[in-house]
Amino acid sequence: MLEERMNRKVLCIVSDDTQAQLLRQALIAWDVRSVSNFDDAQRELSDERYIVGLFVHDRRLGMSADIKTFLITNHTVEWVGVYAEAHLNKDGSQELISEHLYDYHTLPIDPVRLTYTLGHAYGRAQLYRALPQATAGRGMSAILGHSAAITRLRDHIGRAARVTAPVLIWGESGTGKELAAQAIHLKSSRVGQPFVPINCGAIAPSLIQSELFGYERGAFTGATRDKVGLIESANGGTLFLDEIGDLPNELQANLLRFLQEKTITRLGSTCAVPVDVRVIAASHVKLEQAVAKGMFRQDLYYRLSVLPLTVPALRERGDDLTLLAEHFFVTYASDKAFRLKGYSEAALKAIAEHDWPGNVRELINRVRRALVMAEGRLIRPEDLGFLSPAALTHEAELDETRLRAEQQALRECLERSSRNVSLAARRLGVSRTTMYRLLSKHNLHAAGRERPKLRQSAADEEANY
Ligand SMILES: Nc1ncnc2c1ncn2[C@@H]1O[C@H](COP(=O)(O)OP(=O)(O)OP(=O)(O)O)[C@@H](O)[C@H]1O
Ligand SMILES: [Mg+2]
Incomplete structure (x- = not known):
């Protein structure tokens, strides 16, 4: 039994040497492998398989957004975060903890509790592994709905999952494009490997090249060490290029080269590295129109759109509206909303009649708002932000x-x-x-x-x- 525990590996990401030493002493029954930053952790994870990991939060590790990207990329590992009490409320830590961590501890490290938590995380990870789809599905929701439009989408997702050709997803804002991309990944043979989402519209144009392709130490001022790019970090898995229409022109050429040659060259390097990723792109604007206007390369469009997929607007999903509204009510109803029993008839009618320009994301936002605003036992139309007919x-x-x-x-x-x-x-x-x-x-x-x-x-x- 002890021998079995001794074999349990945990990857510890800790930038401070003294803390690393303390962790090794605290986790006496564990095979502790420590690294000092996320890039080294990524390398370690691509060489060895871990099911449990731990990081000691420290500004030197990067911003919450960097940590989040790392955790999403490596979502098959159960992560435990260790935070200084003062950092718990800062820089998106709470969201990170609730959405991406198995558990968290505060400093100073309590060896007994930490050993206990890691043991639990390890046990749970093993349990998930025994369920074929569960591990990779954690943190990703299922596509709910029984309407003809969603049934058709599910069928297309199943077909796309069986092959590795690029997929191009189109859908209005908030329809569930990312969810569809995740579903393809989860159903594919790449399940268990990284799913790396990149929002091409949210990364500063000046940073996209290095974020996507990585760089070598010395490639530019400030490049003090090698950095693995997002494409490389998706090796073996799926790369999700969200809002692909926002990709700057020069990057479109680089991406095309990558799709043709299946290799990437880090900034400052002359060496092409083979990378095996399945590419799924998404856009809320019709790329054909962007191509016609000369804003998107036609050759890249053809490369990406081998398997086109449309996510239907919420207003086209009939009865799914009520189902989704009930689902989000249950998902977001907190202790504060314990007195709330559900929707009033009028609220359900207003939901059915609304046009939902912001689609599922708008529904989620309205339900969350209603959970805060409602005063009675049932949600009213005005709690959902709908105005009375007179107005x-x-x-x-x-x-x-x-x-x-x-x-x-x-x-x-x-x-x-x-x-x-x-x-x-x-x-x-x-x-x-x-x-x-x-x-x-x-x-x-x-x-x-x-x-x-x-x-x-x-x-x-x-x-x-
Ligand atoms: N059929 C569905 N069942 C359950 N949840 C859904 C469904 N469709 C969408 N969602 C939820 O709606 C939200 C928006 O979905 P997602 O982020 O995938 O949409 P999107 O099309 O990428 O949006 P945006 O254009 O804003 O980037 C997510 O929280 C997602 O989990
Ligand atoms: Mg999206």
Whole structure:
């Protein structure tokens, strides 16, 4: 039994040598392998298989966004985070802990508790492994719904999962494009390997090249060590290129080369490295139109769209609306909402009649809002942010007011978030992509952030969202 425990490996990411030493002493029954940063951890994970990992949070490891990317890439490992008490409320730590970690501890390390937690994490990881689809499915939700449109989508996903050809997903904002990409990955033979999502519209154009392809030490000022690019980190798995229409022109050529040759060359290197990834791209704008306008390379479009897939708008999914509304009610109902029993008839009617321009993401946001706003036992239409029919007669006035209110909310939230777009987006409960579209629509700018002007049609689509 002891021998079996001695064989349990844990990957510890800890930038401080003294803490690393303390961890080795604390985890006496474990085979502790420590590295000091996420790049080394990524290398270690591509060489060896771990099912349990631990990191001691430290600013030197990177920002929450870097940690999140790393955790998503390596979601098949059960992660335990160790935080200084003071850092628990900062920089998105809470979201990271609740969505991506098995558990967390605070400093100073308590050897007994930590050993216990890791043991549990190890046991759970083994249990998941025994269930073929479960491990890789953690953190990813199932596509719910029985409508004809969703049944058809599920069928297409199943077919796409059987082959490795590139997939191009189109769907309006918030329809579930990323969910569809995850589903293809989970059903494919690549399940258990990394699923690496990249939002081409959210990375600063000046950084995309190095983020995607990585760099060698000395490639440019500030490149003090080698960095594995996102494409390389998806080796063996699936690369999800979200909002591919936002990829700058010069990068389109590099991506095309990668798709043709299946190799990448890190910045500052002359050596091409073979990479085996399945590419799934997504866009909320019709790429054919971007091609026709000369904004997207036709050759890249043909490479990417071998298997085109459309995610239906929520308004095309019939009865699924109620099912999804109930599902999100249960998902987000917290202790505070214990008195709430569900939706009133009027609320269900309003849900059925609404056009849902922001699709499933809008539904989630409205349900979350209702859980906070509702005062009685049943959710009313106004809790969901729907206006009474009388008010709707003044539609033009309403649009104007809504636009002004939206702009004001954006301005205030940006100010409160020190003009940090990620933070502001989180506070407003929208994705960063949506946040950028809103900023562009209202001609607002976040500080220190270069951003190509987004197409007006994208903003228009979300005008009421
Ligand atoms: N059929 C579904 N069942 C359950 N959840 C869903 C379904 N469709 C979408 N969702 C949820 O809706 C949210 C939005 O989905 P997702 O991020 O995949 O959409 P998207 O099309 O990529 O959106 P965006 O255009 O904003 O990037 C996610 O929380 C996702 O889990
Ligand atoms: Mg998306």
